[in-house]
Amino acid sequence: MSNSILLYRLFDVAEEISLEQVEQILSRRRPTSRLRLAIARPRAVHIPNPPVTVELGDEQVSLAGRNFTVNFTGKVYDLGVISLLMQVSLPPETGYDQIRSLAIYLNDSGSCAGIFQDRLCRIQKELAGTMKHPGVQGFEEDYTIFYFQDWQPDWDPVPLLLAEAQPVSEQVRRETLRHSFSYGPDDLAIITWASALVYDAAGSYDIPDLLEFAATQLLELRYYDSLLSDEMARMYDAIEDAETVTRFRRLNQYRHIMNRLMELVVDVNEITERIQNSLKVTEDVFYARVYGAALTVFRTRAWMESIERKLSVVLQNYTMLSNRMVNQQSTVLELAIVALFLLEILLSLPNLLR
Known part of the structure; x- marks a missing residue:
């Protein structure tokens, strides 16, 4: 993975979904897999019924007046949840100010709602036969992760996490950075209510998967x-x-x-x-x-x-x-x-x- 903005939309669509049937249906036309964390030892993280991950393809999307290549991925959980991920790949020359402007735009515009709904409708129709008591409506969550393999020490994570153009107080800054974690010199995870920042020079996707x-x-x-x-x-x-x-x-x-x-x-x-x-x-x-x-x-x-x-x-x-x-x-x-x-x-x- 390169530097990216990961936009998640999670939808509760049924009481339960049969993942075995999901795999059989989706694997006929698209690459599918079961979630498995890359770095963690096999017994360190126990997932009784890992969600099915399906690749939904790439697309060019206009955001804040610029064209970006975005990759769509879906995860289907046995709990009745379909999670859609839109990964906005940031070109290598993208600077901090551009990333902050894009974060503010994505937070304020709501321009991606239609894109997610369109893909949700498609995958729901495809998986209708795998769902027990489908038809749940009105329950969804959104979450944004700023993912970096190349993070500069002088970049400030707070404006990205808050999607804020104006300076904030020290109290707000402390509260925003309260849940910060680092295992080594080349990784960092900062978690807030609506967003997270993940820096991992090795390119591991484990932390975003845990947050999802x-x-x-x-x-x-x-x-x-x-x-x-x-x-x-x-x-x-x-x-x-x-x-x-x-x-x-x-x-x-x-x-x-x-x-x-x-x-x-x-x-x-x-x-x-x-x-x-x-x-x-x-x-x-x-x-x-x-x-x-x-x-x-x-x-x-x-x-x-x-x-x-x-x-x-x-x-x-x-x-x-x-x-x-x-x-x-x-x-x-x-x-x-x-x-x-x-x-x-x-x-x-x-x-x-x-």
């Missing part, structure tokens, strides 16, 4: 947090509706609500477990620090805690409905016992009156 994985986890956690919010609203509406019907119909509606709640809890627990275990850094301390910092910057822990709180509320409502059902069934049982007792008295009355 972290962004995928963030996207999935956002989706399931929203799903739980929607399901909780439906749950409250269903409970209110159940309160308006007769007692015997109410018990049946309670059972239906409880079954739905338990299915929801099981499904969300299963998927969040898969999200958290989709990538594990086990033996490489440097990669573990970078990946952990990315998850911290993306606030995945906060999203996970939000999901756990909502699951707790769902379980509390399940317990409440269960207690109501037990109480109502106990009441019905008591009434049945009283009825049987009265019936026995009525049946024995003729004998008592003789």
Whole structure:
């Protein structure tokens, strides 16, 4: 890789995608592979089901009044995410001021949205048969990585990361550079919420791949947090509706609500477990620090805690409905016992009156 700007768009398109089927379909016409980090030792980073990477070709694109050669790559994750990467290759003569101007243009213009949507529609049509419960809409993440094999010591990373033309305060500078990592003299990784800068003289793509994985986890956690919010609203509406019907119909509606709640809890627990275990850094301390910092910057822990709180509320409502059902069934049982007792008295009355 040469100096490049990597523009990522990640889209949640389905509940799950069969990567085996994806490989079979895409490999007929394009080069495909499974993600594997280049430098890390085989057992240092564990990916149970690596995403399928597919080459989508090169193209000439006009950005900020200049023509650039861009390469498009797609990654398909079993979690139901399609990630599209537009790699803008910077000519060797491109200076720092030009890179900063391009960073500001890309941040402000939104000119690439149509390009990504067009390629997403194409690949979705091609992979429609591989998706379980497709049709998820409105959940996407974007991320920008400034990638350098040739980084000059006098270049300032802060204006690139913030896409900022004006000087910033020392406080903002410290906060921007807070998550900076370097393994040796010829590498550097700086991670922020919306962008990252990666310098690697050897040309390794491992850090961008780790950051993309972290962004995928963030996207999935956002989706399931929203799903739980929607399901909780439906749950409250269903409970209110159940309160308006007769007692015997109410018990049946309670059972239906409880079954739905338990299915929801099981499904969300299963998927969040898969999200958290989709990538594990086990033996490489440097990669573990970078990946952990990315998850911290993306606030995945906060999203996970939000999901756990909502699951707790769902379980509390399940317990409440269960207690109501037990109480109502106990009441019905008591009434049945009283009825049987009265019936026995009525049946024995003729004998008592003789």
